[in-house]
Amino acid sequence: MSTKVGYSIIIPMFNEEAVIQETYQRIKKVMVMTGEAYELLFVNDGSTDSCAQMIEEYSYWDESVSLIDLSRNFGHQIAITADMDYAVGDAVVIIDADLQDPPELILDMIKEWKKGYEVVYAKRVKRNGESLFKKWTASLFYRVLRYSTDISIPVDTGDFRLIDRKVCDQLKRLPEKNRFVRGLVSWVGFRQKAIEYERDERLAGETKYPLKRMIKLSLDGITSFSYKPLKLAGYLGALLSASGFLYLVYVMYLVIFTESAVKGWASMIGITLTFNGFVLIMLGILGEYVGRIYDETKGRPLYIVQEVYGGNLIAHKGID
Numbered sequence: 513m514s515t516k517v518g519y520s521i522i523i524p525m526f527n528e529e530a531v532i533q534e535t536y537q538r539i540k541k542v543m544v545m546t547g548e549a550y551e552l553l554f555v556n557d558g559s560t561d562s563c564a565q566m567i568e569e570y571s572y573w574d575e576s577v578s579l580i581d582l583s584r585n586f587g588h589q590i591a592i593t594a595d596m597d598y599a600v601g602d603a604v605v606i607i608d609a610d611l612q613d614p615p616e617l618i619l620d621m622i623k624e625w626k627k628g629y630e631v632v633y634a635k636r637v638k639r640n641g642e643s644l645f646k647k648w649t650a651s652l653f654y655r656v657l658r659y660s661t662d663i664s665i666p667v668d669t670g671d672f673r674l675i676d677r678k679v680c681d682q683l684k685r686l687p688e689k690n691r692f693v694r695g696l697v698s699w700v701g702f703r704q705k706a707i708e709y710e711r712d713e714r715l716a717g718e719t720k721y722p723l724k725r726m727i728k729l730s731l732d733g734i735t736s737f738s739y740k741p742l743k744l745a746g747y748l749g750a751l752l753s754a755s756g757f758l759y760l761v762y763v764m765y766l767v768i769f770t771e772s773a774v775k776g777w778a779s780m781i782g783i784t785l786t787f788n789g790f791v792l793i794m795l796g797i798l799g800e801y802v803g804r805i806y807d808e809t810k811g812r813p814l815y816i817v818q819e820v821y822g823g824n825l826i827a828h829k830g831i832d
């Protein structure tokens with residue numbers, strides 16, 4: 513599709529009324545500095561506060577602003593995906609609404625993009641104002657992910673990145689339901705470039721990623737790109753049954769060649785519980801994969817749009 517929009521900025525928001533005005537102003541300021549045409553695509557991921565109304569209002573007097581209003585909360589990764597479907601820019605930038613990702617970095621991303629990189633991602637060298645627990649679990653997650661997958665997903669990198677139109681078009685061809693967008697971007701390939709930054713504290717409001725959602729995202733990341741957890745069952749099973757067999761040989765030796773009786777009620781219970789535990793854990797891992805297969809087979813749409821607001825989108829109607 514030919515377009516005059518240079519940059520599409522994708523901003524997912526879920527109950528961000530405390531920050532959204534500031535976010536809008538800061539991103540706007542940066543984009544004006546580019547001197548090129550741009551669109552600010554906000555997506556309302558089922559917020560229950562007034563952030564969507566605020567953006568809807570902006571869209572009436574600022575024609576660069578559009579709002580895609582989803583019918584309920586579909587989750588951050590789906591919200592980004594919905595926005596990508598609507599973006600028409602030659603380059604698409606994904607940025608959080610809470611100003612943890614400094615919008616000023618977009619200018620540096622654009623510089624690299626103009627040098628010919630199709631993906632410019634922002635790597636966090638430092639995270640400010642986040643709990644030790646969050647930093648530690650995030651760091652662990654990226655390392656587990658790196659170990660368990662065959663494609664190289666950069667560590668300490670969130671969704672804050674610029675992608676070229678070509679990459680965006682390819683991403684739109686990937687229909688999977690449990691999405692881990694940053695992994696998909698790596699999977700798609702193209703020339704990628706990292707730029708480093710310090711992740712700021714949330715301007716206001718609180719994180720929309722409680723532990724439960726972080727675990728879900730991590731599992732999506734790992735299961736979408738790796739079979740290693742499934743293989744683990746095989747390896748562990750082989751190891752355990754080999755050691756069980758060796759132990760049996762030892763016990764038989766004791767019974768046949770020595771006088772000592774083999775006592776073992778406590779150890780038997782211990783071993784039974786541990787091994788049953790292993791089996792259940794492996795079943796759980798299997799369940800993670802089976803559940804995702806089930807999600808894929810249902811063939812439901814990824815998201816449902818309730819309404820779109822904004823001049824640009826109306827001009828580009830026909831995109832579904």
Ligand code: UDP
Pocket residue numbers: 523524525526527528557585586587588589591607608609610612718719720721
């Ligand atoms: N977000 C969203 N839907 C959700 C959860 C989060 O659109 O279900 C948005 C949120 O408004 C923010 C971005 O995704 O713009 C990142 O979320 P958050 O800042 O809470 O995550 P954190 O930075 O704490 O990992």
Ligand code: MG
Pocket residue numbers: 608610612714719
């Ligand atoms: Mg945040």
